[in-house]
Amino acid sequence: MDTQNITTVRSLAEGFSYVMDLINEDVNDHHQKVAYISYRLAEEMRLPEVACRLAVAGGLMHDIGGVLKNQTTTMADIEQNTSAIAKAGAGILKLLPTKAPLSEIILYSQSTADRSETTDIHSWIQKIKAMPEHLRVPQYARLIGGIVHLADVITLIFDENASVLNQIQMVYDILTCAPEGHFHPWVMDAFKRLCKHESVWMDMLYEPSAFLQFIPESRTVSLDKLAEISEFASAMIDFRSPFTAMHSSGVAATAVELAKIVGMSEDECKMMKIAGNMHDIGKLKIPKEILEKNGKLTDEEFNIIKEHSYYTYMLLKKVDGLDQIAEWAAFHHEKLNGSGYPFHLPGERLHFGARILAVSDIFSALTEDRPYRKGMGKEKALSILYGDAQRGEISETIVSILDNNYDRINSAREKASYKAGRRYRESLNAAE
Ligand SMILES: [Fe+2]
Ligand SMILES: [Fe+2]
Structure with missing residues (x-):
């Protein structure tokens, strides 16, 4: 590769996941798993490709605020300080040279669902598709935040030392008992459908870098x-x-x-x-x-x-x-x-x-x-x-x-x- 295009987005994403593991020391590949499940949920909801890829980025970066708030960040710290960490993460992500609404996604990933959308997901997507391009992507931020939030919780429930397929029902039962409105209903529907896909859950637990397949190899930096x-x-x-x-x-x-x-x-x-x-x-x-x-x-x-x-x-x-x-x-x-x-x-x-x-x-x-x-x-x-x-x-x-x-x-x-x-x-x- 020439120096004009020195590397690829995929390779950078892999490096970034290594950085996230440095910051959060007591979780194995947590961010990779959240990135993977976020994409699968977004795809299951038939969101456009750009939104699915944003879900990967949101999943990878959702705990980045741990850099500012807590120094040796553990999952317990993160759980206790979710909104502080999300705010810190949103602040730091504003420095990333991208127009993608990553700060918003991170903020929404820690707030409970907004159920203001009264329509169904398919008409909602049609409505957004009709908007001019610069207005379109930010519209997805809240929903993607909700996706990352659910993906985050899902990955924390699974026990990585037990067989994954024997745990799906348990995860399903826990999540469907969540207080009404805690998770975005569209995201929950997608999760319920995804439960039937064994390979998704095996990818998540056994193939930490599975999320990389969602980033096209051709995108250079x-x-x-x-x-x-x-x-x-x-x-x-x-x-x-x-x-x-x-x-x-x-x-x-x-x-x-x-x-x-x-x-x-x-x-x-x-x-x-x-x-x-x-x-x-x-x-x-x-x-x-x-x-x-x-x-x-x-x-x-x-x-x-x-x-x-x-x-x-x-x-x-x-x-x-x-x-x-x-x-x-x-x-x-x-x-x-x-x-x-x-x-x-x-x-x-x-x-x-x-x-x-x-x-x-x-x-x-x-x-x-x-x-x-x-x-x-x-x-x-x-x-x-x-x-x-x-x-x-x-x-x-x-x-x-x-x-x-x-x-x-x-x-x-x-x-x-x-x-x-x-x-x-x-x-x-x-x-x-
Ligand atoms: Fe130095
Ligand atoms: Fe140094």
């Missing part, structure tokens, strides 16, 4: 689009903690400036931006108490932190076409003298892009403001970076390029951090 999506990913990472609310954006901006100065191509600069935005995405798995610990980490805590760049690597390697970006992003704690982590790669395995990212990461961490301290000034930051370079850890060439272009690079970093800080506050407000 351009490098530009991926760069935009990576901004959303950086928000997810940074928003976990006000301590690092601007870190990934600062790293990306620094890395891009350095890449431009050393003459990397335009496409490579975009890849560098993606790598910068995603380099710490594995931190989604690290408990907030450790990320925010004020004071020295214990050896055990530091071992847990060290896992984050490994997860970054595993995620990015999963997505087709991102091999280069995976190396630039995930090797940011490797050192030229082999003393870094977690791969202990020798210097010659660290491509120039990875070296730029390692310097950008340290530089941003030193100079960005944190709630408990001001960022470091030029002299101090450079003396630490030169010290690291002299110990053979990071590239002295890149540190001196940073030194020679300090104002330009630092102001790009500050601008990006300022923008990210504003974005962080806006999303928090939306989540209130």
Whole structure:
């Protein structure tokens, strides 16, 4: 695949499901299952293809608010805080570069059914089909929210260690006892019909990636689009903690400036931006108490932190076409003298892009403001970076390029951090 179309929507969706599993640690493939059942329900209701695909996206993303609200999110947290998590999720999804009404779907996925539609589903679909295109898709948001809500509950009732076919009746009995109006009646009707399809339930429980078949392989993602999506990913990472609310954006901006100065191509600069935005995405798995610990980490805590760049690597390697970006992003704690982590790669395995990212990461961490301290000034930051370079850890060439272009690079970093800080506050407000 050329860099214009760097990957596919399907492959990104698979990567995204890995990210959701990082956030929610005690459920196996929960989001994949909800995505799968959501599609099946939408299809059973004869919704148009665009709405069925939105149901997959809604199912995959429905707990994304856990990033903002709870740090080590468990299903118990989610059940107790559904509306707070939905609001947080809706806030964060507004940053995703898409016109699809994902925020609305997430909000509706946690509210009980609105039964204002007095007509039957088929005349309702006909009515929507007659609307101009830009009005059509948002109409489906409420119904898809209802679909995701039911799919979410269904998947939580099934016991994954027991035979699935022996559980369908039990799930049916529980759901049909729900208080009147809790589930959307059209969605419930579709569920009742779906109960007869054994393969649907076996797919759900035994084939976690079954939802991927609903995303056409032919839908590609351009490098530009991926760069935009990576901004959303950086928000997810940074928003976990006000301590690092601007870190990934600062790293990306620094890395891009350095890449431009050393003459990397335009496409490579975009890849560098993606790598910068995603380099710490594995931190989604690290408990907030450790990320925010004020004071020295214990050896055990530091071992847990060290896992984050490994997860970054595993995620990015999963997505087709991102091999280069995976190396630039995930090797940011490797050192030229082999003393870094977690791969202990020798210097010659660290491509120039990875070296730029390692310097950008340290530089941003030193100079960005944190709630408990001001960022470091030029002299101090450079003396630490030169010290690291002299110990053979990071590239002295890149540190001196940073030194020679300090104002330009630092102001790009500050601008990006300022923008990210504003974005962080806006999303928090939306989540209130
Ligand atoms: Fe890191
Ligand atoms: Fe970092």
